[in-house]
Amino acid sequence: MGREVKAKEMAEWALGPLSVNASRGLGLSFGPPQGVRCGRKIAGRLHFSKAAGFVPARKAQNFAFRFSPICLAFLMFNLSRRVRRWLPVTALLVAAPSLLSAWGTWGHQRINRAAVLALPPALRTLFYNHIDFMVEESVIPDLRKYTINDRAEFPRHFIDLEDYGPGPISQLPQTSKEAYAKYDPAFLDKSGRLPWYIQDMMGKLTQAMKNGRKDDILFIAADLGHYLGDAVQPLHTSANHDGQLTGQKGIHAFFESQLVEQFGSSYNFKVAQPKVIDPVAETWRILAQSHAAADTLLSIEKTLAAATPAAQVYAVDAQGQIKKNVFNSQVHALPYATSYHTALKHMVERQLRTATQAAADYWYTAWVNAGKPDLAKLDTEYTTRSNAKNLKTELKLIQKGKLVDFSSFPEFETLK
Structure with missing residues (x-):
């Protein structure tokens, strides 16, 4: 690169x-x-x-x-x-290319691409005409976070639910207005703003669609897809986000990057037609499901590690040193990664598909709430015609759950 x-x-x-x-x-x-x-x-x-x-x-x-x-x-x-x-x-x-992506480039890019293909024609036309932007922009929030060290960006990507008390998730402030009134900004920055920032982005996307501002629509929608992807990543909802509290440090990159890069080519990205959702209720439903999965993925890896000889957990180089990825995370051995992926029983694929469905649902809901404006007119007929053949090809592929082959920045080497 x-x-x-x-x-x-x-x-x-x-x-x-x-x-x-x-x-x-x-x-x-x-x-x-x-x-x-x-x-x-x-x-x-x-x-x-x-x-x-x-x-x-x-x-x-x-x-x-x-x-x-x-x-x-x-x-x-x-x-x-x-x-x-x-x-x-x-x-x-x-x-500084080594800082270009914090995590999950492979996953974020495919979430947005598959979500565009799930949209109804009236909304899909604009998004597909700019699908390469939607794909590339899906990782820009991480670039803002790490590459330029935007302090405001960090808390938008997670919520450590344990920090908000032992009560049920339904007792937390459901709307951003309630949260900003109840919590000190410093606390939100430390413990995460993810659910409320998603709501803020939904409001901005709806307004952009009402105003017919193409650049704003594409930019906000693509970024919203990223934050929804973060919301369905279980470890983005937990204070034990990298297994550091349970002796499993490094599991974050292992779960969300190494596994998807190693096994993602077999995943099915076809989702249902988008539906109108209540953004507030749906955001908290997604987070509750994700948080419940965090303990599952941690306990499964803990059990697997206990049953595996230490020398077989990580991949090693010719000198016997544990291999590191481009961000200095330890690389797990292929047999170990395969066993973990199998034990998760399609959890990674399921979460990626949940994120894809969420992105399509939220974009569609914003469009409906904006009055279903004619967004296709924001592009020329020539632009739409020039993309028709490629769209037809991609729609055929997605019916089989597949996406066109495109490259993503590799965070882990492909093990064999």
Whole structure:
């Protein structure tokens, strides 16, 4: 991956969302000067990775451009003065690829993609026209959290339910208004704001749809998909989020990243047609289910570890040292990972599918509550027609529970 980044993401890392007119939501709506070669053509449908660069709007489907000095010069020439002031900050971020993803890149990206395909045609048209943006943006909340150390971002990704008292979850403030009135901001930052931030995002998405603001709709919806994915990850609901309280440190990355990267290709991502939900009640229902699963996944791993010789728990290199992933997490041995995955009885797949259903339900509910506006008109007919063939292909695949093959930043090596 090196020092290559996508143009739009590069700007977003420094500034947050930009209001730009992007073809298919992939990059800024301009390309390098005619005759300047900034990349290479790639065959077939383009599924952008972090290595994608500047994309001419009219060629977004067929080209990727590698980040280079001449492309940077073109970016600086075209971007506003405000953006130029942030380019030194962006350059620092480009130089830190090891921090690009906190966890679950593979899962978050597939949650959003599958959720787009589950939408009814009236809503799906806009989202699918920009599906590559929806996929890539799904991990941006983690980049804000770790890459630029946005302090406000951290508590949006979890809630340590144990910190809120021993009573049932139904006794907690259900709405964000109630929570912000009851709890001190410092407590919320320490113990998590996830359920209430989801509600805040739903309100913003509904308003964006009412206003017909395409950039806002896509940006908020994609980020909302990320937070819903966090809500269905059991360890994001527990103070014992990395097994540090039960002698299982490292289980967080093991459960949500190594297992999905190792076994996710077999998962079924087909979900039901989206339905209108009560966002408040549904958020707490999801969290209750997730929290109940946390003890299950921890106890299963604890039992497995006790029955497995210590030398067989982790993968080792030629020197006999435990292997580490790109974020310095220990890599579990394939037989151990396989046994754990089997003992979980499809829990990982089930949680990913729950997140996919949730994303589709929340997006659909926001659209209905906004009055079912015609969002397809926010794109040109040409844009929609140009995506029709690919959409048809993906809809056939999802009927079998499958998604098109696209690359995600690998956090763990594939063990064999």
